Amino acid sequence: MPGGPLVPFTREEELIAGCARAFEAVDPEFARQFSRLAEHGLLDLMSRPGKAAGAFQVHLHASGLPFVFAGGVGRHEDLLTVLHEGGHAFHALACAADPLIWNRHPPIEFCEVAGMGMELLAAAHLRAFYDADTCARAARHQLEQLVLFLPHAAAIDAFQHWVYTRPDEARERAARDAAWLAQHRRLCQGVDWSGLEADRAALWQRRLHVFELPFYYIEYAIAGLGAVQLHRRALAEPAAAVADLRRALALGARARLPDLFAAAGLHFGTDRSAVRRAAAACRELLDL
Ligand SMILES: [Zn+2]
Incomplete structure (x- = not known):
């Protein structure tokens, strides 16, 4: 984040108490x-010797309660991870009473709206x-990261389509990097990569999804x-935005994806007009 690295917490109790305050400001429940x-x-939530890396939320169906796993070491990003997984946990709690486990x-796209x-x-x-x-800097940075993320997710998706439709070419390292670079240059413009060309060519390798979860990345862009x-809605009408979000979360998988978005007062779509609408919202929120 601009302005130097932040160290928001050192102990798990601080992290939990601080996140609880942040959630309280969104909705006391x-x-x-x-x-x-x-x-x-x-x-x-904290890292320790021998603990696996990564972060996730899992719903423990017998108890009806979610469990959150993370590996915090005191970074700002660790704090965001807990807010994100907290969103998943609230989703799990909202639909925990549904008698049918499925x-x-x-749908994962809507799970990520929650996160x-x-x-x-x-x-x-x-x-x-x-x-x-x-x-204020952290809130702005969060939105800027989303703006950078959306074209990056599109590049990862386009790259995966290339990999799986041209398997012979994709076996060649140089061809893979060239294909990735073509997509990244096309979609992720406006960032100066001078002197970091090798890092840019290898950027796709940071995404686990390319190796393990074919075609599962665009979901994050849809959710974004x-x-x-x-x-944007929560800034204009916070009570209604949170109430509608809760109602949509409680639907679980009992509604189609567009209907889940609609229940939360959101427009579902991935076409040009949907992206344009999101870009306009980002521009407005960033005061550009
Ligand atoms: Zn998530």
């Missing part, structure tokens, strides 16, 4: 739910960790288009 998970020992597994949306909503309320100026709408 989210804070109560998060604190309940902490009381039940369902937040394992209805507690909503990415909560990052944006809560990132504006980090006063437990930062002073007011740094909070929803998350920015949610953020």
Whole structure:
């Protein structure tokens, strides 16, 4: 983040208490739910020797409670990870009472609206960790990251289509890098990569999805288009935005993806007009 690295916390208790305050500012019920998970020992958020890397939320169906796993070491990004996984946990709790287990597994695109949306909503309320100026910087940075992420996700998706439709060419290292660079140059413009060409060519290798989850990345872009709408709406009418979000989360998998977006007061779409609408929202929120 511009202005130097931040060290918002050093202990798990600080991280939990500060995130609970951020969730409280979005909606007090989210804070109560998060604190309940902490009381039940369902937040394992810090790194330690021998612990696996990564972060996830998993729904424990027998108890009806979610468990959040992360590997925090005190970075700003670790804090965002907990806000994101917290969004997934609230989603799990919202549909936990559905008697059919598969209805507690909503479409992944909407799950990520809950995760990415909560990052944006809560990132504006980090006063437990930062002073007011740094909070404003963090909230802006969060939105800027989303703006950079959307074309990056499109490049990863386009690259995967190339890999899986031209398998013979994709076996060649130089051809792979060239194909990736072509997509990245086409879609991710406006960043100066001078002197970092080799890093740019290897950038696709940072995405686990390319290796393990074919064609599963565009979901994050679809969710990002929803998350920015949610953020914008929550600034204009916070109570209605959160109430509609809760209603949509509670539907679980009992509605189609466009209907889940609609229930949350969001437009579903990936066409030019949907991207244009999201870009306009970002521009407005960033005051550009
Ligand atoms: Zn997620």
